[in-house]
Amino acid sequence: MKNKYWNPFVGGFFLGTALFISFIVAGQGMGASGAFSRITAELTYLYDSAFSSNAYASHYLHNGANALANWTVVEFLGLFLGGYISAAFAGRIKGGVDKAEGYPTYKRLFWAFLGGMLIAAGTRLARGCTSGQALDGASTFSTGSWIFMLAIFGTGFLIAPLFKNQWKNVN
Amino acid sequence: MLPLFTTGAITSNLNLFYGLLIGIAFGFIVERAGFARAIHIAPTFYFRNLRVPQMMISAIITSATWMIIAVYFGWVDFPHVFIPTVFVWPYLVGGLIFGVGMIMSGWCPGTAIVGAAVGRLDAVVFGLGMLAGMFVYFINFHSFIDFANGSNIGRFTLNRLIGGNIYVGYLATLAIVIGLGIFMNTMKSIRDKKGEDI
Numbered sequence: 348m349k350n351k352y353w354n355p356f357v358g359g360f361f362l363g364t365a366l367f368i369s370f371i372v373a374g375q376g377m378g379a380s381g382a383f384s385r386i387t388a389e390l391t392y393l394y395d396s397a398f399s400s401n402a403y404a405s406h407y408l409h410n411g412a413n414a415l416a417n418w419t420v421v422e423f424l425g426l427f428l429g430g431y432i433s434a435a436f437a438g439r440i441k442g443g444v445d446k447a448e449g450y451p452t453y454k455r456l457f458w459a460f461l462g463g464m465l466i467a468a469g470t471r472l473a474r475g476c477t478s479g480q481a482l483d484g485a486s487t488f489s490t491g492s493w494i495f496m497l498a499i500f501g502t503g504f505l506i507a508p509l510f511k512n513q514w515k516n517v518n
Numbered sequence: 519m520l521p522l523f524t525t526g527a528i529t530s531n532l533n534l535f536y537g538l539l540i541g542i543a544f545g546f547i548v549e550r551a552g553f554a555r556a557i558h559i560a561p562t563f564y565f566r567n568l569r570v571p572q573m574m575i576s577a578i579i580t581s582a583t584w585m586i587i588a589v590y591f592g593w594v595d596f597p598h599v600f601i602p603t604v605f606v607w608p609y610l611v612g613g614l615i616f617g618v619g620m621i622m623s624g625w626c627p628g629t630a631i632v633g634a635a636v637g638r639l640d641a642v643v644f645g646l647g648m649l650a651g652m653f654v655y656f657i658n659f660h661s662f663i664d665f666a667n668g669s670n671i672g673r674f675t676l677n678r679l680i681g682g683n684i685y686v687g688y689l690a691t692l693a694i695v696i697g698l699g700i701f702m703n704t705m706k707s708i709r710d711k712k713g714e715d716i
Contacts, residue, residue, distance in 0.1 A: 352550065352551055352558075353550045353551050355551060355568075355569040355570075355572035355573040355576065356573070356576045357576075358547055358550060358573045358576070359572065359574065359575065359578075359579075359580060360577075361543075362547050362551075362573065362576075362577040363576065363577035363578065363579065363580025364581070365540060365543045365544055366580075367585060367588075368540060368543075369540045370581075370585065371520040371521050371522065371588065372520075372522050372523060372533070372540065373521060373523050373524075373533055373536065373537060373540070374523050374524030374525075374598055374599055374600055375524075375600040376600075377540060377628075378628075379626075379627035379628035380648075383648045383649060386649065387649045387652035391653060391656070401657070402656075402659045402663055403656045403659035404656050418537045421534045421537045422540055422544070423631065424541060425539065425542040425543075425545060426541040426542075426544050426545040426628065426635075427541075427545060427634070428538075428541070428542050429543060429544060429545025429546040429547075429548075429549070429632075430546070430631065430632030430633075431545070431636065432542065432546060433545065433546040433550050434635065437549075437550075440636050442637040442638070442639060443639065444639045444640045445555055445560075445624065445638060446640070456640060458622045458623060459623045459624070459640045459641075459643045460623075460644065460646060460650070461619075461623075462618075462621075462623025462644060463623055463625070463630075463643070463645065463646065463647020463648040463650070464650050465618055466615075466616055466620065466644075466648060467647070467650075467651025467652045467654075467655060468615055468655045469614075469617075469619060470612065470616065470627065471652070471666070472605075472608040472609070472611055472612030472615070472666055473608065473613060473616065474603070474605070474608075475602055476626055476627045477574075477627070477628065478544075478627070478628040479602075480602055480609075481574075482574065482577060483602070484601060484602055485582070486577075486578055486581035486582045486585060487585065487675070488582065488676050488684065488688060488690070488691050489601050489602065489604065489673075489674065490604055490676050490678070490679050491602060491603075491604030491605070491606075491609050492602075493676075493694060494610055495609045495613040496613065498609070498614050498616075498617060499613045499617040500617070500698075501613075502613070502614045502617030503617040503621050506617065506621045507564060509621075510621050511564070513624070514557075514561070514563070517561055517566075518566045
């Protein structure tokens with residue numbers, strides 16, 4: 348990949364420092380999956396208010412609460428904005444689909460969608476994703492984050508060969 | 519005393535405002551590191567380069583070190599820092615499912631939001647998949663609620679596992695991170711020597 352991006356160790360230093368600031372201001376780390384969960388809950392509730400008694404989503408929606416009135420949802424908006432601002436200044440706003448040359452786009456998008464569905468379920472069981480569980484928990488010495496991360500690495504390693512064609516010669 | 523919000527030093531609204539700023543910083547950093555693009559994330563799955571783990575490792579060491587310094591000097595009241603409750607089996611199974619999804623899609627939730635922000639269609643589709651996945655999870659949750667909420671061992675830092683105080687937890691974290699780094703480097707050397715994916 349091109350050199351115009353930050354060195355990953357430098358990027359990690361900034362990311363870790365931002366994460367620490369998040370801990371000392373809000374008392375919690377940065378997250379992403381919680382916002383997807385809350386958006387889904389709120390949309391479903393708007394379609395059918397009986398959803399407020401759903402076994403999972405009820406804790407977002409009890410007593411008429413808005414599932415989106417939450418720190419992680421606001422931080423999620425920031426995440427989107429920050430990514431946009433950075434890319435805009437660097438001239439990197441660019442539509443398209445990332446994949447190996449010649450790999451069919453419809454297949455790539457199918458796997459992206461299915462992968463998203465699986466990840467959604469994984470984050471609900473694990474109470475977070477690679478940010479809200481892995482990065483945050485590891486920074487606060489949590490045992491659970493390593494259970495989660497090692498499980499990801501383990502399956503990742505086993506499954507990766509099956510998806511080789513999607514990423515052939517990508518580096 | 520820190521954290522500002524959970525010790526009552528700032529209001530909920532101010533905390534939300536800072537949350538927006540923290541999110542902007544997070545998104546900015548992820549984009550600057552190149553992870554708004556799946557083609558910069560996926561090579562890690564095959565040990566072609568180690569940029570993703572390098573950044574993760576650097577971030578964990580940085581954040582954990584700031585935290586232990588702040589605890590040492592008494593700036594942070596550690597029990598007021600939120601750590602996800604540990605559910606052993608759900609975390610393990612969640613990680614397995616997550617790992618499959620990550621290899622399939624080339625994204626994780628945080629990078630996909632940034633990917634969508636810069637215009638990547640595969641990130642948008644991934645995000646829609648996440649919303650669909652959440653919905654399916656919600657409507658089926660009642661059937662596996664006991665599993666999902668079982669094996670709860672509470673707020674369980676590494677030092678509770680191996681004994682000792684929070685400084686032991688910090689050192690154990692460093693040891694795991696360094697061990698993983700060495701493992702990843704070894705895998706990359708094997709891959710480089712072979713000249714093709716393992």
